[in-house]
Amino acid sequence: MRWRKRIGEAGCEWLLAHSIEAARRAGVIKRSSLQTVVLDTTVQPKAIAHSTNSRLLNRAREQLVVGPAKRLQPA
Template identity: 45%
Template sequence: MKPKKQEPTPCDDLFRMRLEQMLDQRHELYRLAGKIDWSVVEERFDRLYSDEGRPAIPIRLMVGLHYLKHTFNESDETVVERWVENPYWQYICGEEYFRHELPIDPSQMTRFRDRIGEAGCEFMLSLTVVAGIATQTVSKTSLTAVNVDSTVQEKAINYPTDARLYHKAGSAL
């Protein structure tokens, strides 16, 4: 079934404080949450769900967890565990009040990635580029060239114990 919309409640809870009232509005994650067009994200991924069955996990929560995972180099398990401890992480994921329980099972993140596919991941990446340009943390000139780190690529290195070197040495004589 389609995910529930995360809509703000019209009346405040008498004994709970809203996250936006607790947090420093100058914090980078607070500002980033305002720069991402979440309605475009929900519109893009909403069509991947059917109208039948159990309601799905909110799309903003899933996309926010993936952004946090890659920003802070976390695994699926640790990003969900740290989400409970950090009110800024909860705010960027669309929470209205601080929650003390895990938002999802970590295996849901893998299922979401399978659902959105490679095109969906590229769409999420494009939104980060748009947000980077909007906040002036990324300049348009830095997007003209791509730097590739080749330190992890396989190299054609022959070690002294390689049998092919012995064969070459013997045939060269």
């Protein structure tokens, strides 16, 4: 999204036009295929937690220190 904002609407149009023309010249698509264009602009947020150094360090600490300590405690 940031990249699209940086190039603007005119840049997006230019990129789309040149991509379609390059595909047509390469024989990947036919001109008749361009009569109907279907676009899916759906954006769905993902619940992805990206690893950070502090999170990785904490997970390693839990596995090395906390995990063995839990196993030693009587039930």
